[in-house]
Amino acid sequence: xxxxTQLDSQVPVFEEAPVELRCNYSSSVSxxxxxxxxxxxxxxxxxxxxxxxxxxxxxxxxxxxxFNKSQTSFHLRKPxxxxxxxxxxxxxxxxxxxxxxxTGTRLQVFP
Amino acid sequence: DTGVSQxxxxxxxxxxxxxxxxxxxxxxxxxxxxxxxxxxxxxxxLTYFQNEAQLEKSRLLSDRFSAERPKGSFxxxxxxxTEQGDSAMYLCASSFGQGAYGYxxxxxxxxxxx
Numbered sequence: 001x002x003x004x005t006q007l008d009s010q011v012p013v014f015e016e017a018p019v020e021l022r023c024n025y026s027s028s029v030s031x032x033x034x035x036x037x038x039x040x041x042x043x044x045x046x047x048x049x050x051x052x053x054x055x056x057x058x059x060x061x062x063x064x065x066x067f068n069k070s071q072t073s074f075h076l077r078k079p080x081x082x083x084x085x086x087x088x089x090x091x092x093x094x095x096x097x098x099x100x101x102x103t104g105t106r107l108q109v110f111p
Numbered sequence: 112d113t114g115v116s117q118x119x120x121x122x123x124x125x126x127x128x129x130x131x132x133x134x135x136x137x138x139x140x141x142x143x144x145x146x147x148x149x150x151x152x153x154x155x156x157l158t159y160f161q162n163e164a165q166l167e168k169s170r171l172l173s174d175r176f177s178a179e180r181p182k183g184s185f186x187x188x189x190x191x192x193t194e195q196g197d198s199a200m201y202l203c204a205s206s207f208g209q210g211a212y213g214y215x216x217x218x219x220x221x222x223x224x225x
Contacts (some may be wrong), residue, residue, distance in 0.1 A: 002196065006153075019196055032209075032210065032211060034214075036216075040221075041221070042218055043115075043117075043202060043216040043217050043218040043219050044154070044202070044204075044216040045145045046214070047214075055182055058115075066221070075147075085140070087191050090153050090154070094209065094210060096209055097166070097209060097219075098144060098156050098159055098167065099144075099154075099156070099158065099204075099210070099214055101153035101155075102153050103151075103152055103153045104151075104153050108214065
């Protein structure tokens with residue numbers, strides 16, 4: 001079965017600084033990869049997804065992620081964060097008929 | 112299209128009572144999923160349906176849990192004889208096929224067992 005590892009449980013960062021949230025997955029076979037964001041007491045909102053093709057994927061709110069097959073990674077990046085980006089971020093992999101999630105990374109943006 | 116709708120948003124129940132949650136997926140989506148999320152954790156898969164057929168159930172889904180999707184549209188998740196350990200956010204999601212176009216999540220039902 002697939003598994004997802006999010007190496008950082010919390011990432012504190014100052015506003016306008018760049019950020020990278022790390023994600024590694026277990027399988028070497030073709031997979032779909034996703035990043036979701038969750039604001040307090042809300043459901044999950046899709047940020048971006050990788051299905052195939054270009055390894056650099058652009059998503060909403062200025063986020064992007066790079067698929068690296070050799071390192072089985074799918075790290076999320078943003079060049080300049082805003083206070084409103086404070087939230088929980090989840091990486092997920094298709095298994096293939098359902099999503100398997102990591103434990104999440106809490107991004108805390110300070111003014 | 113109003114997205115995935117879950118009701119109720121919050122439910123407080125006494126230990127030992129039965130509870131039922133409802134999920135209305137996006138109408139064009141043929142797959143519906145249930146997840147459970149506890150504090151500080153990622154969502155954990157419980158079960159999924161393709162149309163009205165329940166195709167997979169997690170080991171997390173004990174015999175106190177049952178899910179149905181009788182007409183391939185809305186779904187219900189029932190928990191019998193609730194325990195404090197059942198306290199969690201229950202999330203529903205839907206997709207078209209295997210989710211290449213994405214999985215859309217509802218806002219969840221937060222269950223508190225006292």
